[in-house]
Every structure is written in C-alpha cells, then in structure tokens.
Amino acid sequence: MSIVRSCGVVLVLLLVVVLACAPVVRAQAPAVPAAPPAQASAGNADAGRKLWVSYGCWQCHGYEGQGGAAGPRLSARSLPLAGFTAYVRRPTNQMPPYTEKVVSNAELVNIHAFIQSRPAPPPVASVPLLQK
C-alpha cells in the first residue's frame, strides 16, 4: 500500500536513537537484537515517564517504548545518552525535532532514564501464544 516503509537509514540509526518517528512510516524489524535490560541512567525515570507521555514520545514509540508502525522500539536496547540527545535535537529521518526551546537537556536525561528503565521482555519461548 501507499504507506512508506522506513528506509535502511533508520536501521543504522537505531543505536544512535530515535525518539519519535514519522506518523506515516512503518517501523522495520530491528536489525539489532534486544539489549540486556535496564542500564543505569543519571536521570529520574518516574519524571521521565511523565514527560514521555506529555511530550508525545509514546505516540510513535508506544507507552513502553516498544515501538510499532510509526516508530522503532527504544526499550530494552542500549542507547548512549549523547547520541540520543544529538538525534532528538536534529533528527535525520522522519522524526520531528525536539529542540532545546521545547525540551531541556535535563528533561531529556529523565526521558532517557525512563527508556532505559523499561524491563526486558519475557523470552519468546515462555509465551505460548507466540509459538504457532
């Protein structure tokens, strides 16, 4: 159909980080396997969760950062803060920019902490519904 699929650039940038992607772009199956769960982050994850919702990050990436048709998964994945911040400020793909005028660096640290706090998913083998 006419919905444009996200290009290879998205896959390359997954480790660099995408905060929100275009509404009309389908996320690809990730080229990178899920990272080990929850890395330590300097920010406040609870505050980050509130920002995640109010600033609309969930719209493309889901309330848990699980990703979907509009944006790639960010949860359970290694996301260095520096790269995360750089991409959010000046995204190179379909994601709308979150400039310092609307999101402070401190807020980004908290959002990053929320993403990093997402728990690892259950192993596929432990989910009977996904076996057939």
Place this chain on the structure above:
Amino acid sequence: MSRTSSVNRRSFLKGTAVTGAAALVPDAVTQAAQAPVAPAPAQRAPAATPAREADPPVEVEAITTDRPGGDFMVDVLKSLNFDYIASNPGSSFRGIHESIINYGGNEKPEFLTCCHEESSVAMAHAYFKVEGKPMAVLCHGTVGLQHASMAIYNAYCDRVPVYILAGNTLDATMRRPGVEWAHSVQDAALMVRDFIKWDDNPVSLPHFAESAVRAYKIAMTPPMMPVVVVIDGGLQEDPIPTEVASRLRVPRLTVATPPQGDSGAVAEAARLLVNAQNPVIVADRAARTPGGIAKLVELAESIQAPVIDQHGRMNFPSRHALNHTDSAAQLIANADVILGLELTDFWGTVSAFRDALHRTSRPRVRPGTRFISITAVDLFTKSNFQDFQRYPEVDVAMAADAEATLPALTEACRKLVTAERRAAFAERRTRLEQAHARARDVARAEATHAWDASPISTARMVAELWARIRNEDWSLVAETGNTSDWAHRLWNFDKHYQHLGGSGGAGVGYGASAAVGGALANRRHGRLSVNIQGDGDMLYAPGVLWTAAHHKIPLLSVMHNNRGYHQEVMHIQRMANRHQRGITRWNIGTTIDTPNVDFAKIAQGMGVYAEGPIENPKDLGPALQRALAVVKKGEPALVDVVTQPR
C-alpha cells in the same frame, strides 16, 4: 382487477402479441401480457390549476397497476445475479424497492437495511473482495448519493466494482411539492462522476436494460471501479407502457476478459527478471481472485525471487519462504530489477520522502535499477482526484491486468532459465529461506515487548485473537486500526479471503461497514469473520452494527481502541515540534476521550453481544472466547480493547 384502465385486455394483448422475445422476455413482461396496464406516463393528466386541499380528487382512469416498470428493472437485476442490494430506504426508489421485495420475492437480490449510504457502499466494497462479484446498492436521489460519495471514492481508489442505482425524479412536473424537489437533480451522477468508471441516466425501460447490463460489464472489466445507473422515479412506478412492453428484453451479459500484457513486453520483462542478480517482486492489488495467489507463487518460484506484499489484496502466503515483506526496505535498496504488480504507488515504493519543514525525496534504489510495471490502471486514469500518485519512470510499462499476465510472464521466464541461472536461483532460494525464518523469529521476539502492558499492546491483542481463530476457517475482513502489521507478521495467511486489503482512498469510516459486508459474503461459506476495528472509524457509521444484528451476520469485531484519531495526534505533534511550541497540546481536536466512548454499550444498544472495555491483557483471551461462542451461533459480537496507539 381493482381499477379501470384506459387499455383493455384485448387491446393490450393485441399490442404485445406482435413480438415474442422468447427466453429473453422477462417475467414482468410475460405477466404484463396477462393483465391490463395503466396509462403510460405521457398520458398522465397535467394539473392545469393548483389543487386546493378541499378540492375533490382529480378523476383519473387508473389508480393502480400491477405491472410497474420497477418489476422489469428487477428482472434485469436478477439476470445479473445479484445476491444482495444494500440500501438506506428513500422515496426516490420506492418503486423498485417495492418491486424487489414483492415482485422479486426479496431474493436475488435480497434487500439489506443499512443505516447510512456510506455503510451500504462499504459493505458492497468488501463483499466483492470476498465473493468476487458485485453487490448492488440503492441510493436516494441527491442526499443518498452524497452520503455514499466517500465510500464510492474508497471503492474507486481500491479498484472495486460497486453497482449503484440512484433514484431520481427527472420530470419536474411530476415531482411532489417540497422535499422531492430538494431530493431531485438534473444530473444525479455528476456529484460522483470524477470517481466512478461509468454512469447513465436511462429514459426508458429498454434503455435501462441496456445500460444496466453495460454498467455491470464495465464495472467488472479491469481496472474495476464503481458504476452508477440513475433510475427515474417515473420509470419505476409507472405501468410498463404497452408499446414498450412488446420490445422489452434483457440483453445478454458477456463479461470482458481481463487485458493481458503485450507479448513483446512480457518477453522483455522475463529477460530482465531472469538475468537479474537481485530481482524483487512487489505486489499490491495483484491477486484479484484466489487463483492470483497461485500464479504469483509460480512466478516467484520460477526465478526464486523475494516478494514484498503491500497488502492491497491477499497476494502471497505470509509464511512462504519467498515472502520478505518485513525486509522491504533492504530488498528495494539492493534490487537491480523491481517488478511492480498493480502498485498504487510505484514511485513511493522506490523513493524515500521526508516530511520535514523542507520536504525532500531521494531514490531508495541503486542507480541503474530497472523497473517493470504491470497495472490495468494505466488503461484508465482520471484527472481531478489525485489518487494516481507521482509519475513513475519505469523501463517496461504494461497497461494490462497483472493477474492475467502472470502465467505468460512465468512461462517466458521458465524458457529463459539456463543451468547456470538455475544454480544461482537455488542458491538464492536457500538464502531467502534462511532470511525468512530469521524475520519470523524477529517478529515473535518483538511481539514480547510490552506484552503485559496496559493499555494492551497491539501485538498482544493480535496474538490473543490468532490463538483463538487459527484452527478455524477464518477471514480477516477488515483491519483499520493500524496495528503495526502484527497480523501479517504473526498469522498464517494463505487463502485469498483471509485478507481483503484496505479502503483504497484511506477514507475513515470504511472499516466497520466493510467488515459487515465481508462477513456477509463469508457467511454462506461458513467462515469465521474477524475484524480489528479502529475506534475513530467505528464512530463514523456505528449503525452498521445494527445491520449486522438485524441480518444475523456473524462477525467478531475486536476494537483497537486507542481513544484517538491517532494519525492526527502524530500530525499535530509534528507541527508543534516543527514550530517549537505547545508540544503538550497534541490532544486538542485529536483524541476521543473525556468521556471515553463505551463501545460495548453502543454495540449492545444495537442488539450486538459485546464486552469491554478490556484494559488488563489477562482478561482479553477469555473475553474473546466468549464472544467467539456467540459468533459461532451466527450472530455478531464485539470486544472493546483499550490499546496502545499502534
């Protein structure tokens, strides 16, 4: 007889005895020969002076007839083998309405009571995609056709024939004062002419017969599209004139064979595909019929090429080793030859477009990649509505039906395969099998993320539904909720009716009604129809739930209730970010909450079994199970699931 007639039995029989139309003489005419008929329209006494309420009734010779023109119209419709005619009732077609239910016995076609013309057309739209034959739709004059117009546009964009009969009263002197004037129009089809394939406004019953059959033939010739035949109120209601009865016949229908690609172009396409190192087949509305899937599998296997299914139809089995839909971007980027089969947007398939402040685009393919296009849409393009997308610069353009062309293309490929190419194909097949297996594993692993979340993840919802239908003969009749393609990633699609594609024009409001139409077609085959239903879409014409209950159409609707017009939520967010202000105000004008809509109560109010809202994923499976039990008894059911956005 109950009335006086100006045409007595003797003179009528004398008139009709002149011609015998043998087998093609319809029932209405045959029966007309056994009974007198009332004066023809031209014999109506005009009202010379305005009648006052206290005036005595105008004396007329005939006040009843048992052979109205609508009966003959029904004969014509029966000859076209319509099973159903969907409609919201309207006075401009009261004549044929009565003929359908009494003269026609309300069978073939059976009248379907709809609550909105958008539902009538969307039901017909999806019905065709399951059954492979059109459903008729009756629309009321100006208002009904305007209500129907968005659904007609969807069907037009989706290349689906919908057979529309629009009532109208052309003779101004015969219109009832008041509303009938507001509901009458000089040129009824004008309002939809930009997005239908053909229309006519017959002025006599023989004219109607010919146009009705012609409309069917045109609608069914690729590219298939809706057609409109305007049926005048006088033609429907007035007695069949004696001088007309003698020459009434139903023309024979011969549906045109779909156009096949030029043999030279087929040979060139085969040469490119066989010699390609990385050929890719992209299919959108390629499989018109169940046979289309097998034909596409044969082509793909003849050259062991990966297939990207854009899901305009159920084109290719989801678990076939050559299905690489999940890897579309990489395949397009690496391809040296791309074959597009009935693509909506060839340019968009091979180009990337960035929706930023400064819109930019770039090729997604390597320089020198060759493009082959086969599409019947090249045979028929209109100019006003822009559904034809950007102009694609292709190397081989076949203005032809893809499904009809596939056998010749496959045969041409097979003839060109050398031992060396066969070995290369075998090696490619092995690689593709491995990649396909990896993609399935990745999809299942991705589905585990947010597995226990509330709102419920779309992957969880789709997996819960799959677990309960996978051992049934199921059909996904509509998926309008944008659930991140989980069904295609997790379910085993291998039959044509298991997926019907989308709306075509992306006009919200298609899904709920299309689901009922698809389920109606599935009913006679005993299939289990399921629908993943967006909340915004449902609110356009929820009355279709009543239609499903009234006509006992078994259908399980699972609400993907993300409580918003989520596409627009994201668009407003994009604008706010771009303008660097108010990035928390995305909800204004885009969300459907405060109050939350209780879809279960809406459905229950329409006579449909319903549960919800379901917010805990652990509650979902049992709710689906209970709803399925209702559906298996032959009735519709709905489960409202509060979900993640996508």
